[in-house]
Amino acid sequence: MALIVHKYGGTSMGSTERIKNVAKRVAKWARAGHQMVVVPSAMSGETNRLLGLAKELASSKTDASHDRELDMLASTGEQASSALLAIALQAEGVPSVSYAGWQVSVHTDSAFTKARIESIDDARVRADLAAGKVVVITGFQGVDDAGNITTLGRGGSDTSAVAIAAAMKAAECLIYTDVDGVYTTDPRVEPDARRLQTVSFEEMLEMASLGSKVLQIRSVEFAGKYKVPLRVLSSFTPWDIDINEEAKSGTLITFEEDENMEQAVVSGIAFNRDEAKISVLGVPDRPGIAYHILGAVADANIEVDVIIQNLSKDGKTDFSFTVNRNDYAKATDLLKAKVMPTLGAAEIVGDTKICKVSIVGIGMRSHVGVASKMFRVLSEEGINIQMISTSEIKTSVVIDEKYMELAVRSLHKAFDLDQPTA
Amino acid sequence: MALIVHKYGGTSMGSTERIKNVAKRVAKWARAGHQMVVVPSAMSGETNRLLGLAKELASSKTDASHDRELDMLASTGEQASSALLAIALQAEGVPSVSYAGWQVSVHTDSAFTKARIESIDDARVRADLAAGKVVVITGFQGVDDAGNITTLGRGGSDTSAVAIAAAMKAAECLIYTDVDGVYTTDPRVEPDARRLQTVSFEEMLEMASLGSKVLQIRSVEFAGKYKVPLRVLSSFTPWDIDINEEAKSGTLITFEEDENMEQAVVSGIAFNRDEAKISVLGVPDRPGIAYHILGAVADANIEVDVIIQNLSKDGKTDFSFTVNRNDYAKATDLLKAKVMPTLGAAEIVGDTKICKVSIVGIGMRSHVGVASKMFRVLSEEGINIQMISTSEIKTSVVIDEKYMELAVRSLHKAFDLDQPTA
Numbered sequence A, B: 001m002a003l004i005v006h007k008y009g010g011t012s013m014g015s016t017e018r019i020k021n022v023a024k025r026v027a028k029w030a031r032a033g034h035q036m037v038v039v040p041s042a043m044s045g046e047t048n049r050l051l052g053l054a055k056e057l058a059s060s061k062t063d064a065s066h067d068r069e070l071d072m073l074a075s076t077g078e079q080a081s082s083a084l085l086a087i088a089l090q091a092e093g094v095p096s097v098s099y100a101g102w103q104v105s106v107h108t109d110s111a112f113t114k115a116r117i118e119s120i121d122d123a124r125v126r127a128d129l130a131a132g133k134v135v136v137i138t139g140f141q142g143v144d145d146a147g148n149i150t151t152l153g154r155g156g157s158d159t160s161a162v163a164i165a166a167a168m169k170a171a172e173c174l175i176y177t178d179v180d181g182v183y184t185t186d187p188r189v190e191p192d193a194r195r196l197q198t199v200s201f202e203e204m205l206e207m208a209s210l211g212s213k214v215l216q217i218r219s220v221e222f223a224g225k226y227k228v229p230l231r232v233l234s235s236f237t238p239w240d241i242d243i244n245e246e247a248k249s250g251t252l253i254t255f256e257e258d259e260n261m262e263q264a265v266v267s268g269i270a271f272n273r274d275e276a277k278i279s280v281l282g283v284p285d286r287p288g289i290a291y292h293i294l295g296a297v298a299d300a301n302i303e304v305d306v307i308i309q310n311l312s313k314d315g316k317t318d319f320s321f322t323v324n325r326n327d328y329a330k331a332t333d334l335l336k337a338k339v340m341p342t343l344g345a346a347e348i349v350g351d352t353k354i355c356k357v358s359i360v361g362i363g364m365r366s367h368v369g370v371a372s373k374m375f376r377v378l379s380e381e382g383i384n385i386q387m388i389s390t391s392e393i394k395t396s397v398v399i400d401e402k403y404m405e406l407a408v409r410s411l412h413k414a415f416d417l418d419q420p421t422a
Helices: A015-031 A046-057 A064-091 A122-128 A156-167 A200-208 A219-226 A245-247 A289-299 A325-343 A362-366 A370-380 A402-412 B016-031 B046-057 B062-092 B125-132 B156-167 B201-209 B219-228 B243-247 B289-298 B325-343 B362-366 B370-380 B401-414
Strands: A003-008 A036-041 A097-098 A106-107 A117-120 A135-138 A141-144 A149-150 A172-177 A197-201 A230-234 A253-254 A268-272 A276-283 A304-309 A316-324 A347-351 A355-361 A383-391 A394-400 B003-008 B034-040 B096-099 B107-109 B117-122 B134-137 B141-143 B149-151 B171-176 B198-200 B231-234 B251-254 B268-270 B273-286 B305-310 B314-326 B347-351 B354-360 B385-391 B394-398
Touching: A003 A015, A003 A156, A015 A036, A015 A064, A015 A135, A015 B046, A036 A064, A036 A122, A036 A156, A046 A064, A046 B016, A064 A135, A064 A141, A064 A149, A064 B046, A064 B062, A097 A122, A097 B062, A106 A156, A106 B273, A106 B305, A117 A156, A117 B171, A122 A135, A141 A156, A149 A402, A156 A172, A156 A219, A156 B198, A197 A200, A197 B003, A200 A219, A200 A253, A200 A268, A200 A355, A219 A230, A253 B268, A268 A402, A276 A289, A276 A325, A276 A355, A289 A304, A289 A316, A289 A325, A304 A383, A316 A325, A355 A402, A355 B171, A362 A370, A362 B141, A370 A394, A370 A402, A394 A402, B003 B156, B016 B034, B016 B062, B016 B134, B034 B062, B034 B125, B034 B156, B046 B062, B062 B096, B062 B134, B062 B141, B096 B125, B107 B156, B117 B156, B141 B156, B156 B171, B156 B219, B198 B201, B198 B219, B201 B219, B201 B251, B201 B268, B201 B354, B231 B314, B268 B401, B273 B289, B273 B325, B273 B354, B289 B314, B289 B325, B305 B385, B314 B325, B325 B347, B354 B401, B370 B385, B370 B394, B370 B401, B394 B401
Parallel strands: A003 A036, A003 A172, A036 A135, A097 A135, A106 A141, A172 A230, A197 A253, B003 B034, B003 B171, B034 B134, B096 B134, B107 B141, B171 B231, B198 B251
Antiparallel strands: A106 A117, A141 A149, A230 A253, A268 A355, A276 A316, A276 A347, A304 A316, A355 A394, A383 A394, B107 B117, B141 B149, B231 B251, B268 B354, B273 B314, B273 B347, B305 B314, B354 B394, B385 B394
């Protein structure tokens, strides 16, 4: 008997048969006495279809007025799927009403195609819930102060669902997706990977940004900011499984530190093989050197991940960083053309055959020696570490990509991630 | 240098290539110095696709809450095509912005799936026009007092365009469609049928309701009420034809009586072969008889067109009317089961092989003998008239359907419709 938000991804809404299953599942929750708010994505493929049409029509130069129209266009996908879900719920005998973002109202800033939610007026939704209706609210979109439709960017329906759950102080926000939770690492690399029953918000942030793409990162930030209990679970279980079993399935993302007192030191192993390493060798070691190099890279809209500056020797130092592999050629060309001449750097070298492996765990905060155990395990496997980067709850290493699977499996076993937690 | 409204149908918006052509045509008008408002329909097939999905999900029982969701769903088609047209205009170098019905705001009543426009707030549109933008407004949809999306029913984009033109006091509303105007009769029946350069509003109403389905009837009523100059013309002329030539093409629907002083007595021949005739014979001639018969038919949601009651003889009369052929079996079954027993009627007979042929002309008002000329022409061709119905500007006859083409051609020639007007 609580206010619950369900979010269903595009795959779960991918056909009328699947929409019927979503309706049956939501109806089960409503009949159990819960007040239900449901946030669906567009039917899978629909957003790409619409943006494909726009691409055929657009000129090469785009600006805010173009982006405004893209949002007008793309937001129709969620509006259609929301209306379809309400129709399916009504056919199930469950009173239901659907709302577009502007109707409820999901207020955002005016950053078209990547807007941020600022507030939600939930009076209308509460009145419907009190009247016994299931309320379906379009994900992915909102309205700005001038009454323009905005969208939140790819994966924005997760953020919509969490924001609505936060605004309405929902008991829980359930994100139904095509995986059944968050794992200690990718099961395709380590078959013994185990589903986590709970994961802390901070760990989830690190896991998400490191490549375990279960949830949109901004939705996790939002959940953390407003302490929305968030559960990731599968939409491909039979709709009629026992509701109490379903309510405990998947992975719960938690915000209460003390809940996790007894948890494992390391929660998961993340990895990313989309990066490339660039080193600028023989750089004069003087103030402003990092800005000089990275400023040029940032100006070209290239994102930098791990950054390392070696100890200086004879007034010279080496400076290394990683970028996405797609940006590697652009970044090295840029450095050779613009930075080397003015900097007097001796050489620029790079390597695209690298990967980043990270151990993530909120328990690392209070346990010494976790990083050194990681280094020992890798050393025992004969894996050379090229770069190291650490934060409070994460330690990342850059290694040769051919050792990635070996590193992940060794670390997974060494930190007992294949064993159930107490 | 005037405010002009263009409306483009679904076929004209049917592909990105066609949308590009619409954009080029609108750009031509904008560059000629006109303030342009454009109302597009959904891309052809899109509304049917969406409603098809809804049908797969719906239960048999539908009510206002179902219809509300159908409007949420169906309105997305026009929103998408409007955004696509704005994108295409921007690509042409013409500043453009698109608005959904609720954004401008097109206020309607709450009759979902068949709403009526009540008012339009045009402040936002005027500001955009003053800033040199082409404004694209979704057809077919509006918003009710409670902030629900409504749609105007099939063909509603015509009505949207006329209502916007009326609210903004546009110089002219141009309806671009797949025919190049209103003809004296259907050219498939009479190859000498001639395009009318002008037709009066009243004649257009009679032509539209009689089967020359060029414009949605409600849009013509709206145009008449607010005296919006309305032009029907082809969207399949090359986009780059001379704008002055284009501005005079198609058919102009006029409202000024004196403009038409010199026009022909009869403007066109309409026909309809979708009707069937039902006669109730030997009915006691007493007050309330018409209500008794037609009330039962109306209660079954069957629309009646021509109605004739014969002179009474020996206290008995015959009562005849026409219905759509699809309703013929239902109507006769109903009359036999419910009306005959209580009424004491002798017999119910019917005929589905009939057609209705009408001459329409505002000039008939001031010319006697037009109807009798019609009857003479038909008589000379040996065509028996089964029913006659007249109004101020129209005379309709019901005849055997096998004579339809002959009747249309004879009347077309007899009233000189193949000759250009002076």
